[in-house]
Amino acid sequence: MAGARPRTKISAWTPPVPGITEVFHAHFTDHAYPAHVHETWDLMILDAGGVDFALDRREHAISGADSVMLLPPGVPHDGRTATESGFRKRVLYLDTGVLPEGLTGGAVARPVLRDALLRRRIHQLHTALGQPGDAFEAESRLSFVAERLRRHLGTWRPREPGREANRLAAALRDLLDSRTAEGVPLHEAAALLHAHPAHLIRCFGQAYGLPPHAYLTGRRVDRARRLLLAGRRPADVATDVGFHDQAHLHRHFTRHVGTTPGRYAAGRPRDSR
Incomplete structure (x- = not known):
């Protein structure tokens, strides 16, 4: 029907990354959350729209492309759309191994963080979480997200590399x-x-x-090249060198080598005897 509001869309999963209990992506048009609590930290970015919410009986709002919302465990909060078209959000639920409960006070005082770098890092983390087989990259990106959050909560100052x-x-x-x-x-x-x-x-x-996850990917691509040139099938090569599956190999191999694994293997000279 013309003019109808888009339907609610939800995607949720548990990634193989320590510290992240759930990834939740949603597009809500008119949903309102009742007051509730989580056992985990609720880390949210918006891709569209705005949200009004109350945390510990204090009203807040979030919108815009450089804002991040962080809600602590055990503190009541609610939420509702602040725009006629609803809102699109991406949420990470983080356990207290990532951020300890002792940081709750800072998050209650300032649950909306306007930090473009933090927002970009969270986006990159979501991208890695959406790719099967990229758990090492996701865990690496999570460590920088957690570090940045601790800086906002006043408890962390990163140490620059020294003699070690x-x-x-x-x-x-x-x-x-x-x-x-x-x-x-x-x-x-x-x-x-x-x-x-x-x-x-x-x-x-x-x-x-380069970061360690990029180094590891490059080493796996190098091994894949040798096996492909030895006549191995791409599907077998993928799991032998450490990729999640053939699609995972295809994506990284193409980015590194400029061609697909199948075309790369097909270009090797054949014995003409």
Whole structure:
């Protein structure tokens, strides 16, 4: 029917990333949330529209492309659309391993953060979460989002890489090289190397000029090239080198090499005897 309002659309899933209990994308036209609480932190960005909400009985509003909403666990809040066309939002529900409950007071005092860099980093995190097989990248991006949130809550100042940078970077590179196919979660690498995840990523970037998830992807693409030229099928190569599936290999291989795995393999010379 002409002029009808768009229907509600929802997408939700639990990603394989420690600290994120749920990813929730929604387009609401007239939905209103009753007062409720979460056990987790509620981190939201808007892609369209605006939202009015009350947190701990104080009224707030969020709109615009550079704003972020952070609601703490255990504190009552509600929400409703502030525009006739509704709103489109992307939400991450974060457990208290990412942000401890002790930071609740700062979030209650200022739940709307106007920070274009933080908003962009959250968008990049959502993009990684939407790609099967990119959990290592998503975990890396989450560490920087959490760090930025802690800065807003007044409890964190990132440490710049010092004398230990090259040592930590080399140790992480060796770890990634030894586990290229199976991979290593960022939190496990940080525990093994006794470094904060974000600091470990900074040290690696300073030493090698790219983040560790990009380094790992490049190593996997290099291995895929060798196997493809040896006559292996792209579908088998994908899982052998550590990609989630053939589509995951196709996406990264094309970006790195400029052609698809199938075309790359087809270009190798054949024995003419």
